[in-house]
Protein backbone atom coordinates (compact mmCIF):
# COMPACT_ATOMS: atom_id res chain seq x y z
CA UNK A 1 0.00 0.00 0.00
CA UNK A 2 1.49 3.35 -1.07
CA UNK A 3 2.46 5.48 1.87
CA UNK A 4 5.04 8.25 1.44
CA UNK A 5 5.40 8.50 5.21
CA UNK A 6 6.23 4.84 5.67
CA UNK A 7 9.81 3.92 6.54
CA UNK A 8 9.51 0.70 4.52
CA UNK A 9 10.98 0.84 1.01
CA UNK A 10 8.21 -1.19 -0.55
CA UNK A 11 5.57 1.16 0.84
CA UNK A 12 7.09 4.51 -0.12
CA UNK A 13 8.24 3.09 -3.47
CA UNK A 14 5.06 1.10 -3.93
CA UNK A 15 5.16 -0.88 -7.19
CA UNK A 16 1.38 -0.85 -7.56
CA UNK A 17 1.30 2.96 -7.27
CA UNK A 18 3.95 3.19 -9.99
CA UNK A 19 2.01 0.78 -12.23
CA UNK A 20 -1.19 2.74 -11.61
CA UNK A 21 0.62 6.02 -12.41
CA UNK A 22 1.92 4.50 -15.66
CA UNK A 23 -1.60 3.42 -16.64
CA UNK A 24 -2.97 6.86 -15.72
CA UNK A 25 -0.32 8.54 -17.88
CA UNK A 26 -1.05 6.18 -20.78
CA UNK A 27 -4.70 7.17 -20.62
CA UNK A 28 -4.20 10.93 -20.22
CA UNK A 29 -0.84 11.84 -21.75
CA UNK A 30 -2.49 13.69 -24.62
CA UNK A 31 -5.32 15.22 -22.63
CA UNK A 32 -4.30 18.79 -23.37
CA UNK A 33 -6.61 20.35 -20.78
CA UNK A 34 -5.04 18.20 -18.08
CA UNK A 35 -1.53 19.00 -19.33
CA UNK A 36 -2.40 22.70 -19.24
CA UNK A 37 -3.62 22.41 -15.65
CA UNK A 38 -0.37 20.73 -14.66
CA UNK A 39 1.71 23.35 -16.44
CA UNK A 40 -0.23 26.10 -14.71
CA UNK A 41 0.38 24.48 -11.37
CA UNK A 42 4.08 24.13 -12.20
CA UNK A 43 4.28 27.83 -13.05
CA UNK A 44 3.74 28.55 -9.37
CA UNK A 45 7.18 26.98 -8.78
CA UNK A 46 5.92 24.66 -6.06
CA UNK A 47 6.71 21.45 -7.88
CA UNK A 48 4.56 18.55 -9.06
CA UNK A 49 3.51 15.13 -7.83
CA UNK A 50 5.03 12.04 -9.43
CA UNK A 51 1.84 11.42 -11.42
CA UNK A 52 1.69 14.94 -12.77
CA UNK A 53 5.36 14.82 -13.71
CA UNK A 54 4.89 11.49 -15.48
CA UNK A 55 2.08 12.95 -17.54
CA UNK A 56 4.38 15.73 -18.73
CA UNK A 57 7.09 13.18 -19.47
CA UNK A 58 4.72 11.12 -21.61
CA UNK A 59 2.99 14.01 -23.37
CA UNK A 60 3.43 13.69 -27.14
CA UNK A 61 1.96 17.00 -28.24
CA UNK A 62 4.67 19.06 -29.98
CA UNK A 63 3.38 22.45 -28.82
CA UNK A 64 2.99 21.33 -25.20
CA UNK A 65 6.46 19.83 -25.29
CA UNK A 66 7.84 23.19 -26.36
CA UNK A 67 6.07 24.72 -23.35
CA UNK A 68 7.51 22.04 -21.07
CA UNK A 69 11.07 22.75 -22.20
CA UNK A 70 10.51 26.51 -21.99
CA UNK A 71 9.11 26.21 -18.46
CA UNK A 72 12.07 24.09 -17.36
CA UNK A 73 14.40 26.78 -18.68
CA UNK A 74 12.42 29.48 -16.93
CA UNK A 75 12.48 27.62 -13.60
CA UNK A 76 16.20 27.05 -13.96
CA UNK A 77 16.71 30.81 -14.44
CA UNK A 78 14.39 31.65 -11.56
CA UNK A 79 16.08 29.35 -9.03
CA UNK A 80 19.65 29.06 -10.28
CA UNK A 81 20.12 32.06 -12.58
CA UNK A 82 22.87 31.40 -15.10
CA UNK A 83 25.25 29.79 -12.62
CA UNK A 84 26.67 26.28 -12.89
CA UNK A 85 28.57 24.80 -9.95
CA UNK A 86 31.60 22.69 -10.80
CA UNK A 87 32.93 19.59 -9.09
CA UNK A 88 35.07 16.53 -9.74
CA UNK A 89 34.78 12.90 -8.66
CA UNK A 90 37.68 11.39 -6.75
CA UNK A 91 37.88 7.59 -6.84
CA UNK A 92 39.50 6.23 -3.70
CA UNK A 93 39.25 2.48 -4.22
CA UNK A 94 37.74 0.12 -6.76
CA UNK A 95 37.78 -2.92 -4.49
CA UNK A 96 34.19 -4.10 -4.28
CA UNK A 97 32.41 -7.21 -3.08
CA UNK A 98 29.14 -6.45 -4.86
CA UNK A 99 28.24 -7.86 -8.23
CA UNK A 100 26.37 -5.01 -9.92
CA UNK A 101 26.18 -6.22 -13.50
CA UNK A 102 26.55 -2.73 -15.03
CA UNK A 103 29.73 -1.73 -13.15
CA UNK A 104 33.27 -2.89 -13.99
CA UNK A 105 34.25 -2.75 -10.29
CA UNK A 106 32.02 -5.77 -9.60
CA UNK A 107 33.74 -8.42 -7.54
CA UNK A 108 33.82 -11.03 -10.29
CA UNK A 109 35.76 -8.85 -12.73
CA UNK A 110 39.19 -10.43 -12.54
CA UNK A 111 40.97 -8.38 -15.19
CA UNK A 112 40.34 -4.84 -13.97
CA UNK A 113 43.30 -3.37 -12.13
CA UNK A 114 42.33 -3.16 -8.44
CA UNK A 115 43.64 -0.18 -6.61
CA UNK A 116 43.14 1.58 -3.32
CA UNK A 117 44.80 4.93 -2.72
CA UNK A 118 47.19 5.30 0.20
CA UNK A 119 46.88 8.54 2.17
CA UNK A 120 49.97 9.78 0.34
CA UNK A 121 48.25 9.03 -2.97
CA UNK A 122 45.07 10.77 -1.79
CA UNK A 123 47.21 13.82 -1.05
CA UNK A 124 48.71 13.66 -4.55
CA UNK A 125 45.29 13.37 -6.15
CA UNK A 126 44.04 16.35 -4.13
CA UNK A 127 47.06 18.43 -5.15
CA UNK A 128 46.40 17.55 -8.80
CA UNK A 129 42.72 18.50 -8.39
CA UNK A 130 43.58 21.73 -6.60
CA UNK A 131 46.03 22.57 -9.38
CA UNK A 132 43.15 22.28 -11.84
CA UNK A 133 41.12 24.69 -9.69
CA UNK A 134 38.62 22.35 -8.05
CA UNK A 135 37.14 23.23 -4.66
CA UNK A 136 34.37 20.63 -4.44
CA UNK A 137 34.80 16.87 -4.71
CA UNK A 138 32.58 13.82 -4.73
CA UNK A 139 34.50 10.87 -3.32
CA UNK A 140 33.65 7.44 -4.65
CA UNK A 141 34.55 4.00 -3.43
CA UNK A 142 33.48 0.41 -3.94
CA UNK A 143 31.99 -1.52 -1.02
CA UNK A 144 34.52 -3.75 0.68
CA UNK A 145 34.60 -3.89 4.49
CA UNK A 146 38.15 -5.23 4.48
CA UNK A 147 39.76 -2.90 1.98
CA UNK A 148 37.57 0.18 2.31
CA UNK A 149 36.06 0.18 5.83
CA UNK A 150 34.46 3.38 7.10
CA UNK A 151 37.69 4.24 8.94
CA UNK A 152 39.51 4.30 5.60
CA UNK A 153 36.90 6.65 4.11
CA UNK A 154 37.12 8.92 7.18
CA UNK A 155 40.93 9.02 6.94
CA UNK A 156 40.66 10.00 3.30
CA UNK A 157 38.21 12.83 4.11
CA UNK A 158 40.58 14.12 6.78
CA UNK A 159 43.49 14.01 4.35
CA UNK A 160 41.50 15.77 1.63
CA UNK A 161 40.50 18.67 3.88
CA UNK A 162 44.06 18.96 5.27
CA UNK A 163 45.83 19.56 1.95
CA UNK A 164 46.56 23.23 1.37
CA UNK A 165 48.64 23.52 -1.76
CA UNK A 166 49.49 27.01 -3.07
CA UNK A 167 46.14 28.84 -3.01
CA UNK A 168 44.20 25.61 -3.32
CA UNK A 169 41.77 24.01 -0.88
CA UNK A 170 39.01 21.46 -1.12
CA UNK A 171 36.18 23.15 0.70
CA UNK A 172 33.42 20.59 0.33
CA UNK A 173 33.65 16.81 0.16
CA UNK A 174 30.50 15.03 -0.95
CA UNK A 175 30.46 11.30 -0.39
CA UNK A 176 29.20 8.56 -2.67
CA UNK A 177 29.71 5.26 -0.86
CA UNK A 178 27.56 2.19 -0.32
CA UNK A 179 24.50 2.20 1.92
CA UNK A 180 25.64 1.88 5.52
CA UNK A 181 24.53 2.11 9.15
CA UNK A 182 23.21 5.10 11.09
CA UNK A 183 26.36 4.96 13.18
CA UNK A 184 28.58 5.23 10.10
CA UNK A 185 26.50 8.07 8.70
CA UNK A 186 27.00 9.86 11.99
CA UNK A 187 30.76 9.44 11.59
CA UNK A 188 30.59 10.87 8.08
CA UNK A 189 28.62 13.83 9.37
CA UNK A 190 31.21 14.43 12.08
CA UNK A 191 33.94 14.30 9.43
CA UNK A 192 32.31 17.36 7.81
CA UNK A 193 30.92 15.93 4.62
CA UNK A 194 28.63 17.94 2.35
CA UNK A 195 26.04 15.79 0.60
CA UNK A 196 25.71 12.03 0.96
CA UNK A 197 25.00 10.69 -2.51
CA UNK A 198 23.65 7.23 -3.22
CA UNK A 199 22.22 6.24 -6.57
CA UNK A 200 19.28 3.91 -6.37
CA UNK A 201 20.32 2.51 -9.78
CA UNK A 202 16.76 1.22 -10.32
CA UNK A 203 13.59 1.57 -8.27
CA UNK A 204 12.12 -1.63 -9.68
CA UNK A 205 12.65 -4.23 -6.97
CA UNK A 206 12.65 -7.24 -9.30
CA UNK A 207 15.14 -5.66 -11.70
CA UNK A 208 17.16 -4.38 -8.77
CA UNK A 209 17.59 -7.89 -7.41
CA UNK A 210 18.57 -9.25 -10.81
CA UNK A 211 21.05 -6.46 -11.47
CA UNK A 212 22.62 -6.94 -8.02
CA UNK A 213 22.75 -10.74 -7.80
CA UNK A 214 25.09 -10.93 -4.80
CA UNK A 215 26.77 -8.87 -2.12
CA UNK A 216 25.27 -6.56 0.50
CA UNK A 217 23.85 -4.30 -2.21
CA UNK A 218 21.48 -7.11 -3.23
CA UNK A 219 19.20 -6.06 -0.35
CA UNK A 220 16.72 -3.67 -2.02
CA UNK A 221 15.16 -2.42 1.21
CA UNK A 222 18.50 -1.74 2.93
CA UNK A 223 19.66 0.23 -0.10
CA UNK A 224 16.42 2.13 -0.66
CA UNK A 225 16.06 3.08 3.01
CA UNK A 226 19.66 4.34 3.22
CA UNK A 227 18.72 8.01 2.95
CA UNK A 228 16.48 7.70 6.00
CA UNK A 229 19.37 6.23 7.98
CA UNK A 230 21.67 8.97 6.68
CA UNK A 231 19.22 11.59 7.91
CA UNK A 232 18.84 9.81 11.22
CA UNK A 233 22.64 9.98 11.46
CA UNK A 234 22.46 13.76 11.11
CA UNK A 235 23.27 14.18 7.41
CA UNK A 236 20.95 16.95 6.21
CA UNK A 237 21.74 16.89 2.51
CA UNK A 238 21.23 13.73 0.50
CA UNK A 239 21.56 13.19 -3.24
CA UNK A 240 19.37 10.78 -5.23
CA UNK A 241 19.88 9.34 -8.69
CA UNK A 242 19.04 6.43 -10.96
CA UNK A 243 21.19 4.87 -13.62
CA UNK A 244 19.12 5.42 -16.74
CA UNK A 245 19.28 2.49 -19.12
CA UNK A 246 18.80 -0.29 -16.58
CA UNK A 247 15.00 -0.15 -16.35
CA UNK A 248 12.22 1.59 -18.24
CA UNK A 249 12.76 5.31 -17.79
CA UNK A 250 9.09 6.05 -17.03
CA UNK A 251 9.17 3.65 -14.11
CA UNK A 252 12.41 5.19 -12.88
CA UNK A 253 11.28 8.79 -13.03
CA UNK A 254 8.13 7.91 -11.10
CA UNK A 255 10.11 6.02 -8.44
CA UNK A 256 12.66 8.82 -8.16
CA UNK A 257 10.00 11.44 -7.56
CA UNK A 258 8.21 9.19 -5.06
CA UNK A 259 11.50 8.90 -3.19
CA UNK A 260 11.75 12.71 -3.15
CA UNK A 261 8.16 12.91 -1.85
CA UNK A 262 9.00 10.39 0.86
CA UNK A 263 11.99 12.42 2.09
CA UNK A 264 9.88 15.56 2.14
CA UNK A 265 7.01 13.79 3.96
CA UNK A 266 9.20 12.18 6.61
CA UNK A 267 12.08 14.61 7.10
CA UNK A 268 10.50 17.85 5.91
CA UNK A 269 13.26 18.28 3.34
CA UNK A 270 13.53 16.80 -0.12
CA UNK A 271 16.71 15.65 -1.84
CA UNK A 272 19.51 18.22 -2.05
CA UNK A 273 20.48 16.95 -5.48
CA UNK A 274 19.35 14.51 -8.15
CA UNK A 275 21.82 12.96 -10.60
CA UNK A 276 20.89 11.64 -14.01
CA UNK A 277 23.65 9.23 -15.11
CA UNK A 278 23.18 6.97 -18.13
CA UNK A 279 24.82 3.56 -18.52
CA UNK A 280 28.16 3.93 -20.30
CA UNK A 281 30.71 1.64 -21.84
CA UNK A 282 33.40 0.38 -19.45
CA UNK A 283 35.77 -2.53 -19.04
CA UNK A 284 33.61 -5.67 -19.06
CA UNK A 285 30.45 -3.62 -19.64
CA UNK A 286 28.62 -3.19 -22.92
CA UNK A 287 25.80 -0.66 -22.61
CA UNK A 288 23.88 -2.33 -25.45
CA UNK A 289 23.46 -5.36 -23.17
CA UNK A 290 20.85 -3.28 -21.34
CA UNK A 291 17.55 -2.97 -23.17
CA UNK A 292 16.37 0.27 -21.71
CA UNK A 293 18.87 2.80 -23.06
CA UNK A 294 17.42 6.25 -23.69
CA UNK A 295 18.21 8.59 -26.56
CA UNK A 296 19.29 12.21 -26.12
CA UNK A 297 15.79 13.53 -26.77
CA UNK A 298 14.28 11.43 -23.98
CA UNK A 299 17.19 12.32 -21.73
CA UNK A 300 16.54 16.03 -22.29
CA UNK A 301 12.84 15.55 -21.51
CA UNK A 302 13.64 13.70 -18.27
CA UNK A 303 15.90 16.54 -17.15
CA UNK A 304 13.26 19.13 -18.02
CA UNK A 305 10.52 17.25 -16.16
CA UNK A 306 12.66 16.76 -13.04
CA UNK A 307 13.46 20.47 -13.09
CA UNK A 308 9.76 21.30 -13.17
CA UNK A 309 8.76 18.68 -10.59
CA UNK A 310 11.38 19.60 -7.95
CA UNK A 311 12.46 23.17 -8.71
CA UNK A 312 14.50 23.54 -5.51
CA UNK A 313 16.65 20.43 -5.98
CA UNK A 314 20.07 20.71 -7.62
CA UNK A 315 20.41 18.67 -10.81
CA UNK A 316 23.75 17.08 -11.65
CA UNK A 317 25.07 15.99 -15.04
CA UNK A 318 28.46 14.28 -15.29
CA UNK A 319 31.10 13.72 -17.95
CA UNK A 320 29.28 10.52 -18.87
CA UNK A 321 27.58 12.85 -21.35
CA UNK A 322 29.25 14.27 -24.43
CA UNK A 323 29.96 17.97 -24.85
CA UNK A 324 27.15 18.16 -27.44
CA UNK A 325 24.61 16.53 -25.15
CA UNK A 326 25.68 18.65 -22.19
CA UNK A 327 25.37 21.75 -24.34
CA UNK A 328 21.77 20.96 -25.09
CA UNK A 329 20.55 19.63 -21.78
CA UNK A 330 22.25 22.13 -19.49
CA UNK A 331 19.62 24.77 -20.34
CA UNK A 332 16.77 22.66 -19.03
CA UNK A 333 17.73 22.79 -15.42
CA UNK A 334 21.18 21.42 -14.71
CA UNK A 335 22.79 23.27 -11.81
CA UNK A 336 26.00 21.27 -11.30
CA UNK A 337 28.40 19.55 -13.67
CA UNK A 338 31.69 17.76 -13.31
CA UNK A 339 34.67 18.88 -15.34
CA UNK A 340 38.11 17.47 -16.10
CA UNK A 341 36.98 14.18 -14.49
CA UNK A 342 38.90 10.96 -14.20
CA UNK A 343 37.03 7.83 -13.16
CA UNK A 344 40.14 5.75 -12.52
CA UNK A 345 41.69 5.29 -9.10
CA UNK A 346 44.64 7.67 -8.85
CA UNK A 347 44.18 9.00 -12.38
CA UNK A 348 44.57 12.71 -11.65
CA UNK A 349 48.13 12.55 -10.34
CA UNK A 350 49.29 9.64 -12.50
CA UNK A 351 47.32 9.25 -15.74
CA UNK A 352 46.74 5.58 -16.53
CA UNK A 353 48.45 3.77 -19.39
CA UNK A 354 45.98 2.15 -21.84
CA UNK A 355 46.60 -1.35 -20.44
CA UNK A 356 46.14 -0.29 -16.81
CA UNK A 357 42.42 0.26 -16.79
CA UNK A 358 40.89 0.89 -13.35
CA UNK A 359 38.12 3.29 -14.41
CA UNK A 360 34.45 2.97 -13.60
CA UNK A 361 33.21 4.16 -17.00
CA UNK A 362 34.47 5.83 -20.15
CA UNK A 363 34.30 9.59 -19.86
CA UNK A 364 32.47 11.08 -22.87
CA UNK A 365 33.51 14.67 -22.21
CA UNK A 366 37.27 14.61 -21.73
CA UNK A 367 37.95 18.35 -21.89
CA UNK A 368 40.10 19.99 -19.25
CA UNK A 369 38.46 21.99 -16.47
CA UNK A 370 39.80 25.17 -18.08
CA UNK A 371 38.11 24.27 -21.37
CA UNK A 372 34.85 23.50 -19.56
CA UNK A 373 34.99 26.79 -17.64
CA UNK A 374 35.61 28.76 -20.84
CA UNK A 375 32.88 26.87 -22.70
CA UNK A 376 30.35 27.62 -19.96
CA UNK A 377 31.17 31.32 -20.05
CA UNK A 378 30.94 31.44 -23.83
CA UNK A 379 27.42 30.02 -23.50
CA UNK A 380 26.56 32.80 -21.03
CA UNK A 381 26.87 30.76 -17.83
CA UNK A 382 28.83 31.71 -14.73
CA UNK A 383 31.02 28.79 -13.62
CA UNK A 384 30.88 28.74 -9.83
CA UNK A 385 33.26 27.11 -7.36
CA UNK A 386 31.07 28.14 -4.45
CA UNK A 387 30.84 25.91 -1.37
CA UNK A 388 29.47 28.56 0.97
CA UNK A 389 26.18 27.08 2.17
CA UNK A 390 27.46 24.07 3.97
CA UNK A 391 30.32 26.07 5.48
CA UNK A 392 27.85 28.68 6.72
CA UNK A 393 25.57 26.01 8.16
CA UNK A 394 22.95 26.51 5.46
CA UNK A 395 22.03 22.85 5.10
CA UNK A 396 18.91 20.70 5.22
CA UNK A 397 15.66 22.55 5.88
CA UNK A 398 17.48 25.88 6.42
CA UNK A 399 18.89 25.64 2.94
CA UNK A 400 15.61 24.45 1.45
CA UNK A 401 13.66 27.32 2.99
CA UNK A 402 16.04 29.83 1.40
CA UNK A 403 15.93 27.96 -1.85
CA UNK A 404 12.16 27.65 -1.97
CA UNK A 405 11.60 31.37 -1.41
CA UNK A 406 14.44 32.12 -3.81
CA UNK A 407 16.42 34.13 -1.25
CA UNK A 408 19.45 31.96 -1.90
CA UNK A 409 20.03 33.99 -5.07
CA UNK A 410 21.41 36.80 -2.92
CA UNK A 411 24.27 34.56 -1.89
CA UNK A 412 24.80 32.49 -5.03
CA UNK A 413 25.60 35.24 -7.53
CA UNK A 414 28.16 37.13 -5.38
CA UNK A 415 29.75 33.84 -4.33
CA UNK A 416 29.89 32.62 -7.92
CA UNK A 417 31.65 35.80 -9.04
CA UNK A 418 34.16 35.76 -6.19
CA UNK A 419 35.04 32.08 -6.60
CA UNK A 420 35.28 32.50 -10.37
CA UNK A 421 37.69 35.38 -9.80
CA UNK A 422 39.83 33.14 -7.58
CA UNK A 423 39.84 30.53 -10.33
CA UNK A 424 40.84 33.08 -12.95
CA UNK A 425 43.69 34.42 -10.80
CA UNK A 426 45.10 31.02 -9.87
CA UNK A 427 44.39 28.52 -12.62
CA UNK A 428 42.91 29.94 -15.83
CA UNK A 429 44.57 30.07 -19.23
CA UNK A 430 45.02 33.62 -20.64
CA UNK A 431 41.99 33.16 -22.90
CA UNK A 432 39.72 31.93 -20.08
CA UNK A 433 41.01 34.71 -17.84
CA UNK A 434 40.07 37.38 -20.36
CA UNK A 435 36.61 35.92 -21.02
CA UNK A 436 36.05 35.58 -17.26
CA UNK A 437 37.04 39.10 -16.35
CA UNK A 438 34.62 40.62 -18.80
CA UNK A 439 31.87 38.23 -17.66
CA UNK A 440 32.43 39.28 -14.03
CA UNK A 441 32.21 42.96 -14.97
CA UNK A 442 28.96 42.36 -16.79
CA UNK A 443 27.45 40.16 -14.07
CA UNK A 444 28.31 42.63 -11.28
CA UNK A 445 25.51 44.79 -12.64
CA UNK A 446 23.06 41.97 -11.94
CA UNK A 447 23.66 42.05 -8.18
CA UNK A 448 20.50 43.89 -7.18
CA UNK A 449 21.56 45.17 -3.77
CA UNK A 450 23.88 48.17 -4.03
CA UNK A 451 25.60 47.48 -0.71
CA UNK A 452 26.30 43.85 -1.62
CA UNK A 453 27.60 44.98 -5.02
CA UNK A 454 30.03 47.37 -3.34
CA UNK A 455 31.27 44.65 -0.97
CA UNK A 456 31.79 42.24 -3.87
CA UNK A 457 33.70 44.91 -5.85
CA UNK A 458 35.98 45.42 -2.85
CA UNK A 459 36.51 41.69 -2.42
CA UNK A 460 37.27 41.17 -6.09
CA UNK A 461 40.08 43.69 -5.68
CA UNK A 462 41.35 41.85 -2.61
CA UNK A 463 41.27 38.56 -4.51
CA UNK A 464 43.33 40.18 -7.28
CA UNK A 465 45.77 41.21 -4.51
CA UNK A 466 46.11 37.61 -3.31
CA UNK A 467 43.43 37.20 -0.61
CA UNK A 468 41.16 34.15 -0.83
CA UNK A 469 38.00 32.51 0.46
CA UNK A 470 35.37 35.22 0.79
CA UNK A 471 31.76 34.18 0.99
CA UNK A 472 28.23 35.27 1.76
Ligand code: SF4
Pocket residue numbers: 096097098099100103104105106107141142143178217
Ligand atom coordinates in the same frame (compact mmCIF):
# COMPACT_ATOMS: atom_id res chain seq x y z
S1 SF4 B 1 28.25 0.12 -8.57
FE1 SF4 B 1 29.31 0.40 -6.62
S2 SF4 B 1 28.70 -1.36 -5.41
FE2 SF4 B 1 28.27 -1.88 -7.53
S3 SF4 B 1 30.10 -2.95 -8.27
FE3 SF4 B 1 30.31 -0.78 -8.78
S4 SF4 B 1 31.46 0.08 -7.08
FE4 SF4 B 1 30.64 -1.89 -6.39
Ligand code: SF4
Pocket residue numbers: 085384386387388389390408411412415
Ligand atom coordinates in the same frame (compact mmCIF):
# COMPACT_ATOMS: atom_id res chain seq x y z
S1 SF4 C 1 25.51 30.00 -2.09
FE1 SF4 C 1 24.90 27.93 -1.52
S2 SF4 C 1 23.37 27.31 -3.04
FE2 SF4 C 1 24.46 29.08 -3.84
S3 SF4 C 1 26.08 28.16 -5.08
FE3 SF4 C 1 26.93 28.57 -3.06
S4 SF4 C 1 26.70 26.65 -1.97
FE4 SF4 C 1 25.35 26.55 -3.74
